[in-house]
Amino acid sequence: MSKRVLFVAPKYMDLYKDIIAEMERQGYEVDYIPEQSYKDDPLNIRGYSRFSKRLVSPAKFSIKINDIWLKKLNSEEFSKSYDYGLILDGQSLSPVFFEVLKKRNPKIKFVNYLFDSTTGVYHFEQNFKYFDNVYTFDIKEAQIYKIGLLPIYWTDCENVDCPRYQFFGLGAIKNDRYELFKMIESIAVKKNMTYYLKLYDFVKTKNMILYKIRYALYKLIGLKEIISPKALQSHFVTRDSMPPEKFRKHIAGCDVVVDTSAPYQDGLTARFMWSVGLGKRIITTNTKVAQYDFFDKNQILVCTMTTSAKDIEDFCNTKFAMNDEIRKKLLDYRLDNWVCKLLE
Numbered sequence: 099m100s101k102r103v104l105f106v107a108p109k110y111m112d113l114y115k116d117i118i119a120e121m122e123r124q125g126y127e128v129d130y131i132p133e134q135s136y137k138d139d140p141l142n143i144r145g146y147s148r149f150s151k152r153l154v155s156p157a158k159f160s161i162k163i164n165d166i167w168l169k170k171l172n173s174e175e176f177s178k179s180y181d182y183g184l185i186l187d188g189q190s191l192s193p194v195f196f197e198v199l200k201k202r203n204p205k206i207k208f209v210n211y212l213f214d215s216t217t218g219v220y221h222f223e224q225n226f227k228y229f230d231n232v233y234t235f236d237i238k239e240a241q242i243y244k245i246g247l248l249p250i251y252w253t254d255c256e257n258v259d260c261p262r263y264q265f266f267g268l269g270a271i272k273n274d275r276y277e278l279f280k281m282i283e284s285i286a287v288k289k290n291m292t293y294y295l296k297l298y299d300f301v302k303t304k305n306m307i308l309y310k311i312r313y314a315l316y317k318l319i320g321l322k323e324i325i326s327p328k329a330l331q332s333h334f335v336t337r338d339s340m341p342p343e344k345f346r347k348h349i350a351g352c353d354v355v356v357d358t359s360a361p362y363q364d365g366l367t368a369r370f371m372w373s374v375g376l377g378k379r380i381i382t383t384n385t386k387v388a389q390y391d392f393f394d395k396n397q398i399l400v401c402t403m404t405t406s407a408k409d410i411e412d413f414c415n416t417k418f419a420m421n422d423e424i425r426k427k428l429l430d431y432r433l434d435n436w437v438c439k440l441l442e
Contacts, residue, residue: 100127102178103441104199107186108133112342113213113368114186116253120437129176135189136163141221142189164194171198179203182441185210185229189220196228207231209440213250215239218362233440235365237386249390250368251436252375252428253346260351264414265293267356268340268348269369270300274383275358276329278401282356282381285407285414294348295356297334301325342368349373354414359384366390374398375428377420381410392427394420 103126107114114130121128135142140156170176171194179202185191188210199206212234216223223243226232233246240247265282269275279295286293303309310327317323329335340348349355355373357380359365364386373380374392381399388400397420399405399413429435 100125101181102127102129103182103184104129104131104176104178104180105184105186106131106133106188106191107184108189111345111368113250116251116342116433117186117437120433121441124434124437126182126441129178129180131170131176133187133189134166135220139163139190139220141224143217143219143221160192163190163192167192167195168198171195180206182206183208184440187212187214187220188222188225191225191228193228209233211248211440212236212239213365213368215360215363215365216243218360231440236363237389238364248436248439249366249431250371251431251433252371253433255346255350255372255376260347261294262292263294263348263352264291265295265354265356266348266352267293267295268345269298269358271297271325271329271335272358273323273326273329276326276332276334278356278358278381278383279334281407282410285410289411294352295334296336297329297332298339299330299335299337301330302337303330306331345369346372346376349378350376352378354379354381356380357382357384371431375432377425379414379418381413392424394418394424 103121105114105118105128107117109132118128118130138154138159140154140159180199181203183199183206185208196208208229210226210229210232212222214220215236216239226243226245231246233248234240235248235250237247265286267279267282276297279297283293283295306327313324313327349372355369355378357367357370357373359367359382364384366384366387370380370382370384379397381401383401385400385402387393387398396416396418399410
């Protein structure tokens with residue numbers, strides 16, 4: 099008899115679809131509940147401004163979220179006994195969630211995997227006590243909370259019908275990413291190299307004049323940095339998102355992937371892991387990558403404030419072939435083995 103998994107995960111980038119497909123391939127029966135984020139959740143770091151936070155009532159939210167989970171778990175679709183509760187991230191969970199499932203099956207195993215940060219996104223650490231195993235993609239937080247370190251999975255991608263570029267970079271619009279893309283583009287133009295560099299615009303500014311005034315005021319007063327008008331008006335900007343399968347095809351067809359990390363976390367991005375797993379060369383701003391046992395300076399260039407265009411050119415001109423030892427280490431993070439690790 100196949101084992102049942104209740105899988106709670108964000109819809110972000112459709113990563114959950116890869117994981118569901120692999121669990122089902124391995125014989126698990128999977129029910130999926132999309133993760134929900136609420137602005138009045140007191141554990142939500144990004145959900146509200148410093149002013150609206152004062153209006154949040156932990157007691158009221160506790161009643162609200164308990165009621166939401168009771169109704170969901172008692173619905174016909176989820177009124178089952180599960181062998182595993184697999185939670186990716188896990189915003190707005192409730193003690194009731196664990197109590198109900200534990201009552202149905204006292205032997206249920208709860209597993210938490212984080213591909214977001216406890217300091218920049220949500221206070222996930224408040225729920226660690228409910229889980230049998232907790233893993234994170236963030237090397238610093240693994241050390242702080244003494245939990246398992248597990249980079250995001252990578253998966254094979256057939257190198258067919260793939261767009262061909264020498265440089266590929268796609269990510270949410272950020273000032274540092276914009277500056278790095280400009281440098282990469284200047285090298286590509288100079289060397290007559292092909293490239294696909296796009297910044298996904300989540301800001302979607304309607305009035306650029308008002309935005310420029312706001313940007314100037316933020317700089318004058320010294321408030322938190324926001325996206326620069328130059329970046330928002332650059333030719334790199336796109337509002338078209340890219341599904342994971344297409345994203346991986348772009349990676350498979352390129353020579354060098356341009357990767358940047360968020361300032362509030364040290365974890366390796368999905369983009370990075372998909373690239374390193376496929377044996378691609380990577381330019382990244384994540385300095386912590388040198389701490390991993392699969393780091394190879396001939397494959398990965400760590401880009402800092404002192405990195406010059408010449409450094410990038412020299413990196414691209416250096417020959418690289420992944421050795422068997424590193425290839426073997428990366429197998430631990432291939433999707434099939436990654437799922438096995440979580441559900442061991």
